[in-house]
Amino acid sequence: MRKQEEPYLTGNLTAMIDVVFQLIIFFVCTVSMQERSIDDSIRLSMAPHGVAKVIKNPLEITVDVDRYGHIKLNHMRYTRDEVGYILKKATDASGADNVPVIIRGDEKTKHEAIKDAMDACSKAGIIKIRFAAMKERAS
Numbered sequence: 001m002r003k004q005e006e007p008y009l010t011g012n013l014t015a016m017i018d019v020v021f022q023l024i025i026f027f028v029c030t031v032s033m034q035e036r037s038i039d040d041s042i043r044l045s046m047a048p049h050g051v052a053k054v055i056k057n058p059l060e061i062t063v064d065v066d067r068y069g070h071i072k073l074n075h076m077r078y079t080r081d082e083v084g085y086i087l088k089k090a091t092d093a094s095g096a097d098n099v100p101v102i103i104r105g106d107e108k109t110k111h112e113a114i115k116d117a118m119d120a121c122s123k124a125g126i127i128k129i130r131f132a133a134m135k136e137r138a139s
Contacts, residue, residue, distance in 0.1 A: 042066055045107040047133035060100045061090060062132075063120070067106040069113030071120065080116045084123035091124055098125075104132040 042064055063083065064072040071083050078086065091099045101121050105114045121129055 042104055042106045043108070044104060044132055044134045057100050059094055060102060061087065062102050062104060063087075063117050065103065065105040065109050065113050065117050067108040069109055069116070071113070071117050080120045081123075083117065083120035087121060087124035087126055091126065098128045100128045100130065101126050102130045102132050 061073070064075075066072065070077045071080060072078065073083060073086060087099070087101070103114060103117050103121075105117075118129060121127075
């Protein structure tokens with residue numbers, strides 16, 4: 001008896017290759033966007049005795065306040081009311097009870113500007129606010 005030959009499985013791999021390339025593009029874009037989200041022009045105050053935070057919540061929103069008192073989200077400048085509206089939309093879209101917000105204030109900014117950022121959070125119904133500070137200066 002002759003052994004029966006097994007048929008080869010064939011298929012079009014073009015669609016799979018397209019999906020792989022789209023995933024690569026997605027990951028490259030998201031990594032570069034995360035790197036750009038932190039404003040390097042803001043010089044944080046020192047808090048040498050503070051507790052360092054290592055784990056970042058994916059829902060966390062960072063609000064920057066520069067030395068001139070301008071409130072920024074992702075390097076874009078907004079008014080207090082606009083930030084409140086954006087934060088409200090973000091909390092509504094996330095479906096979470098409370099989205100954590102980190103306020104990064106420049107060490108030379110006036111407290112009034114930080115208060116404006118806090119008022120924007122309050123307007124959006126956010127009560128979980130943290131403040132960023134440096135544990136130690138990089139040499």
